[in-house]
Amino acid sequence: MMLKTFKKMTTMKRNKINVAVCAAVVLLGFGACQTPQATVVKSDLKERLLKRDSAHKATQDTLLWWKRFDDATLQTLIDTALANNHDVKMAVQDLAIAKSAILAKEGALRPVLSGKMGLGLSKVGRYTAEGAGNASTEMTPGHNVPTMIPDWAPGVQLDWTIDLWHKLQSDKKAAVERYLASEAGQRAVRNKLVAEVVENYYALLALDEKREVMLQYVALQKKAVQLAKIQKEADAGTQLAVEKFAAEVAKGEADECELREEIAAREHTLNLLLGRLPQAVERKPKDFAALPLPSAEGALAVERLLGRADVVQAEHALAAAKWDVETARKEFLPQLNVSAYLGLDAFNPKYLVRLPESVVWNALGSLTAPLINKRAIRAQFAQADAQQLNALYNYEKTLLGAFMETHAALSKLEHLSLVEGHKREQYAALTRAVSAVQQLYANNRASYLEVNDSEREQLDCRLSLIDQKLEQLSTLIGLFSSR
Structure with missing residues (x-):
């Protein structure tokens, strides 16, 4: 009887111990299942921009923005650059790396x-x-x-x-968002490359035009030298006028040599962008100052700004950071x-x-499940939460920067157009002045200094008109290429 009582007491004690151990495990499990709260990130900048600029409407447009310039030679150069440029090739490989990351996350599921x-x-x-x-056991009969x-x-x-808590799914979604960000990044690289090709192409056309203007100026000054010599022989002028016009000829020829050097440098830059060895860049001569400009209508529409490559990239990076926080938070779960x-x-x-x-x-x-010493996963969660905030700030900075950049570009285009109109009026007046002063000089009623100053002012104004057109094109290229 005593033995049975002892066994019964031992069994009850053992059951109590088992219950205590189970209770401790359950309590520890509940403690392990507690997860920290992530910072709630939300940006209202998009809604504020949409509300502020509801009057701006996006127009139908294509991603191939360079088609707006309607130049077959330029299109050929762009196609060559997109096929050969190493930055574009590296961007394609970055996209392939991001795609492989998605496959790796799918495999983990x-x-x-x-x-x-x-x-x-x-x-x-x-x-x-x-x-x-x-030694005493037979493996097979007799052995x-x-x-x-x-x-x-x-x-x-x-x-x-x-994947009980969808932690791996969260990790996969983060990889998908990074892939989409890489895709937008590739578009940004392509747009930047095309913008550089277009800008260098038009810079070459501008330099060609400047060189042609300079050659015309040199030819005009050579005629002035001959006229000054004739007037000197007729005692209607001095050697000083001859030397002054001869100095203008030398200066014009020096400026023309510098322009040829700039043209060669631009061609080298353009060939590097095209991914080919140095060679002459094919182009047709044009009246650069009279080139028509494509319209920038609807450029400030928020819908268009939201589709910019840099904004899309920042938006997907923010989404990826949010999923990273979810992944880090679920590390606390069993x-x-x-x-x-x-x-x-x-x-x-x-x-x-x-x-x-x-x-x-x-x-x-x-x-x-993690029970004690959770410092590593807490640090990982804190890092992911901070990176999420950084991604939010970067998104708002990129979107606000895109809006301000576009707004400034449109304002600049408006002012450049006004300046161009005044410059054209100045050039027309200077052309009339040069014609008048040349006739007066031929009749010995104006000095060589007046002729020289008028012709130099006309040359400077003509070159300024070319620079003005190039600046307008450069602003438009920057505006279009950011899409």
């Missing part, structure tokens, strides 16, 4: 099945429990267990991390792992085919 082939050889001591047992035991064990292993093995095992290969005697298998499921 699925079970892994591995093939195994185990080969082993073991020997146990004779004077051990296992060795003594083997005891050998001292040296080989082991053949082919099989397959299954390992699977079950993780369920399943592992299973199925195979054959025998000391001799010929016994592997004896089924089911040679079949071995096992299965294991484990639920693991």
Whole structure:
């Protein structure tokens, strides 16, 4: 009776211990399941811009913005650059890397099945429990267990991390957003390359026009030298006028040489962008100052700004950062792992085919959760949360910068157009003045200084008109290429 009472008390004590252990495990589990709260990030900048500029409407447009310039030669150069430029090729590879990251995250969601082939050889001591047992045990009729035991064990292993809390899904979504950001980044690289090609192409046309103007000026000054010599011989002028016009000829020829050097440098830059060896850049001469400008209508529409490559890239980077926070937060939750093995095992290969005697298998499921010393995952979460805030600030900065940049470009275009109108009026007046002063000089009623000053002012105004047109084109290129 006493023995039964003792056993009963022992059983009750053991049950209490088991209950206490289970309660402790449950409490620890609840503690492990507590997750920190992430900072809620939300930007109202987009809504404020939409509300502020509801009057601006986006027009139908194409991503191939350079088609607006309607130049077949330019289009050929752009096609060559897009095919050969190394920055574009590297951007394509960055996109491929981002796509591979998505495939890697998808693979983490699925079970892994591995093939195994185990080969082993073991020997146990004779004077051990296992060795003594083997010595008196027959492995097959009439054959005891050998001292040296080989082991053949082919099989397959299954390992699977079950995504209980969608942590792996969050990680995959972050990878998808980074891929979309890389896609926008590739578009930005392409737009930047095309913008540089277009700008250098028009800079070449402007330099060609300047050189032609300078050659005309030199020719005009050479005629002035001859006229000054004739007037000197007729005692109607002095050697000083001859020397002054000759100095203008030398200066004009020096300026023309500098323009040729600038043209060569531009051609080298353009050939580098095209990814080819140095060669002459094909182009047709045009009246550069009279080139028509494409319209910038609807450029300030918020819908268009939201589609800019840099804004789209920043937006997807922000979305990726949010999913990174979710992934880091779910690190605090328990993780369920399943592992299973199925195979054959025998000391001799010929016994592997004896089924089911040679079949071995096992299965294991484990639920693991962090209990103490969570500093690493807390630090990881804090880092992801801070990066999320940085991504938000970068998005707002990029969007606001895009709006201000576009607004400034449109304002600049408006003022440049007004300046161009005044410059054209100035050039027309100077052309009339030069014509008048040349007639007066020929009739000995104006000095060579007046002729020289008038012709130099006309030249400067003509060059200024070319620079004005180039600045307008450069502003438009920057406005279009940011889309």
